[in-house]
Every structure is written in C-alpha cells, then in structure tokens.
Amino acid sequence: MESHLTIDEVAKRTGLTAYTLRYYERIGLIAPISRAPGGQRRYAVSDMAWIEFLLRLRTTNMPIGKMQTFAKLRGAGDSTVPDRRQMLEEHLTEVLSEIEAMRRSADALQAKIEYYRSFEQSLASGSHSDEGHADEHRKPLRTRTGQTAGDRR
Amino acid sequence: MESHLTIDEVAKRTGLTAYTLRYYERIGLIAPISRAPGGQRRYAVSDMAWIEFLLRLRTTNMPIGKMQTFAKLRGAGDSTVPDRRQMLEEHLTEVLSEIEAMRRSADALQAKIEYYRSFEQSLASGSHSDEGHADEHRKPLRTRTGQTAGDRR
DNA sequence: GCTTGACTTAGAGCGCACTCTAACTTCTAG
C-alpha cells in the first residue's frame, strides 16, 4: 500500500493533466497531498480513489462549487455523512433527468438521421415523397412572408 | 400559419433568453429572421422548429462551432443532406457514449448513497461494520506520511 | 402628445473550468 505515485503518473491514470490536479488541490477539491523530501507530491492509493470519485461527479456535470462544498463536508468528518448523502441524492435526481433529456434528444436525432436516409434514397431513386421533417423546409413549407428582411437601421 | 411571434414570445416558448436568440442569429446558428415594418423580429413557425432542433443539439452537448457548421450546410440546400446525416451520426455516437458514461457514474453515486445510508444506520444502532467504501477513509486508512507539507519556496 | 415598455444594435463583460507562463528547484542517468 501507499504506492506513492508522482503527479505525472496520476495524470496518466486519471486522464486529468498535472495542471488540473494541482488546480484541484489549490481550490480544495483535493486535500493537501503528502510530499517527498524534495517537496514533490506523492499520491497515495486513497487519494486516487477520491480523485476517481471527483471524476464521477464531473462526468455527471456537478459544478466545481458544489464539489468544493462536498469536499469540505468530507474533510469535516463522519458527522457530515447525512449532509453528504443529501447532496448526492439531490445531485443524482438532477443527473437522472439530464440523462433522460439526453436520451429523448438522442431519439429525435436518430429520427432525423433516418429521415435524411430516406431523403437520400428518394433522391437516388428519382422518386419524391413530399414528406417533410419538422425543421426541414421541404417544398410547400417556408412561405417566408415577403419583407426580404429589410435590415437597414 | 405564419404566427409571427415576437422575440419575447419565442424566448418564453423555448426557454432561451432574447439575448441568446439574437446571439444565435448573430453567429449564424439561426438564419436572419424576418422583420416587422419597424425592424422588429417576427419568428415564423418554421423558425421555431429549427430552434427546437438546435436545442436538442445543445441538450446533447454539441459545441456551438459544430452547430454553426451544421447550420451552414443546411443553408446550402439539399445537396448537403449526406454531410448533415454524417455529422448527426457521428454526434449521436458520441452522445450515446456520454449517456452511458453518465449512467455508469450515476450507478456509482447510487451505491455511495446506499453506503452512506448503511453508515448512518450503524451509527444510529451503535453497531459498527468496519466496511469501507472506495474513497471513504475509514479507520486504519490514510496514514498521511508525516512531512507536514513543508511548503517553503 | 406623452409615457412606458418592448425592441434594436455594437460591443463589452462575465463565470466557469481549466491551461499555461515564468522563474525556479529537484531528481535521474550518464
């Protein structure tokens, strides 16, 4: 245990840059890392686990400000576990609805891709369907009421 | 049809601000909107559909630069449909893996919440399990090798 | 006509999350 990783090794393992690791420490997301005699950082296994947890918060779009709050609670000891749990519960709720929103949008994108495919098909085969897709200004749509956008000021 | 909405009405309907709607038009995400005689914007139904599509791209984290590329292709007509389809396909692939990453992280957060719950339970019942959770520095962990971070320069 | 509020523009400013620079120290290989 205590595998004393250098900052570059941690960067490689986590995908963060050394800059970012120092930045996170500076702003209190990561507690002060222990140092080698020369002053260089030596990351412990437990530091890695925490960083990986931070990455999960980041992946789920928690803003840094909230992560700081969470990190501070963690630093304050076991008595803050209920607060931490509540923070995570609230965050998780948001995350799940973000995922759902993305899923819905992804479905719409998929539908549009399929519309494009069928459009390419009809072009290739010479047929034409008149079938439009929401924001695609097919034939009759887009009457553009004159006005030619007289953008003079 | 042609329901000629004002910018504030569109803002209300889309959740964007009027600032953002003008900004999107300025940077070419939205084609020049037609104007009322006095120079004020009047949004058509077809504009709304396009804006809603843009919002789906935004929801799925497409950067504005790519949206601009897409908008430009769209403005260039039907011949760009294959390019647009390809853009969307590539984007969709990224989106699906982002969703998957979020889902995995959400699962880990859920597990942590449950760990916190059981921790609170054992505190309440006076028992204690010694069972740790990844980044939680339970009992023996965190030996913090002296050095007291001699941060002098 | 007058006021109030909604609209217009060009351009400046902001918050976030890094990312890098400069100047310096320390570690490692030869």
Place this chain on the structure above:
DNA sequence: CTAGAAGTTAGAGTGCGCTCTAAGTCAAGC
C-alpha cells in the same frame, strides 16, 4: 559533476457560451 527531465509556485491567459450595457428606436395606452 552535469545535463536534461520533471517537479514546484504565483499568477496570468484562454475558450466557451452566453449575458449585459449603452444608446437609441418603435409600439401601445391614456
């Protein structure tokens, strides 16, 4: 011992996506 790589700090700079300001015009009600 020395060169070069890797580390250190404080603080400046960057890119993104808005967001707002200032100064002015236009629309609607009294």
